[in-house]
Amino acid sequence: MKLILLGAPGAGKGSQGELLKVALDVPVISTGNMIREAIAQGTPVGLKAKALVEAGNLVDDETVVGIVAERIRRDDCKNGFIFDGFPRTIPQAEALDALGVNIDKVVNIETSDEEIMQRLTSRRVCPDCGCPYHLVNHPPQVDGICDKCGAALIQRKDDDPETVKDRLRVYHEQTEPLIGYYQKQGKLVSVDGSGSDIAAGTARTLAALGR
Numbered sequence: 001m002k003l004i005l006l007g008a009p010g011a012g013k014g015s016q017g018e019l020l021k022v023a024l025d026v027p028v029i030s031t032g033n034m035i036r037e038a039i040a041q042g043t044p045v046g047l048k049a050k051a052l053v054e055a056g057n058l059v060d061d062e063t064v065v066g067i068v069a070e071r072i073r074r075d076d077c078k079n080g081f082i083f084d085g086f087p088r089t090i091p092q093a094e095a096l097d098a099l100g101v102n103i104d105k106v107v108n109i110e111t112s113d114e115e116i117m118q119r120l121t122s123r124r125v126c127p128d129c130g131c132p133y134h135l136v137n138h139p140p141q142v143d144g145i146c147d148k149c150g151a152a153l154i155q156r157k158d159d160d161p162e163t164v165k166d167r168l169r170v171y172h173e174q175t176e177p178l179i180g181y182y183q184k185q186g187k188l189v190s191v192d193g194s195g196s197d198i199a200a201g202t203a204r205t206l207a208a209l210g211r
Contacts, residue, residue: 001026001080001209002102004087006178007109008171010116010164011193012201016109017084019202023211027076029068031085035059038067045070065095072101080104089174093181106182107205109193113168120164124153137196 001024005013017028038046039053045066049059059067068086071077087093096103122135126146133140133153141147157163182188189208193201 002104003080003209004083004103004106004182005109006106006175006182007193008111008113008116008175009167010120011109011111012198013084013109015198016107016193016202016205017082019198020082020205023202023206024080024082026080026082028082028084029071029077029086031064031088034067034071034086035064038070043067043070061089061092061095065092065099068096069099087178090177090181093178103182103187105189105209106178106187107208108179108188108190109201109205110190111193115194116168117161117164120159121155121161123159124155126151127154 003020003024003026005017005020007013014030017030021028035046035049035053039050040046045063048063049067052059052063064086068083072081087096118136119134122137124133124135124140124144125131126133126149128151129146129149131146131148132138133146140153144153145151146153158167179188191201191205191208195201
């Protein structure tokens with residue numbers, strides 16, 4: 001099965017992808033990981049991406065699509081894959097169609113902006129050991145202190161309220177139009193992504209996929 005996971009940042013695409021890959025026995029392919037891997041392997045498009053990143057620029061659509069095309073040709077994708085974070089825009093989706101990649105289903109994980117704000121801005125991480133926390137769902141035993149090593153917890157820049165608002169704005173402007181794009185193709189299924197029970201969300205997704 002070839003899937004695309006759609007949803008705002010913090011909707012749960014990463015968490016759902018990890019459980020779905022086990023249930024469906026296909027790899028999860030995230031844009032960030034693909035780009036880092038292509039750069040590390042020194043592939044032609046990887047070298048192009050490296051030059052862009054080192055110059056402080058975003059990796060352009062053509063390069064991202066080239067990296068995707070390389071990645072899905074690998075043996076572990078023969079039985080399908082799950083895209084997390086790709087495509088991000090209508091042009092990327094059109095380029096994917098132009099490659100002749102037949103996506104089976106696009107899962108739109110629906111979560112309100114208010115819940116996403118609460119999820120992301122409540123995240124904390126230990127700068128020393130990397131242990132993650134959540135002030136609501138998984139708080140430390142002592143406020144602001146890592147349970148494992150005693151270091152003071154920090155909030156990542158990505159989880160700062162203003163940064164989260166900006167990420168949501170970009171999602172609504174650039175990525176949300178993909179919902180209509182795939183709806184017209186008859187490939188969209190929408191799943192309730194609210195709440196903190198990840199396993200329940202996976203069960204809803206598998207049910208929507210007829211599994």
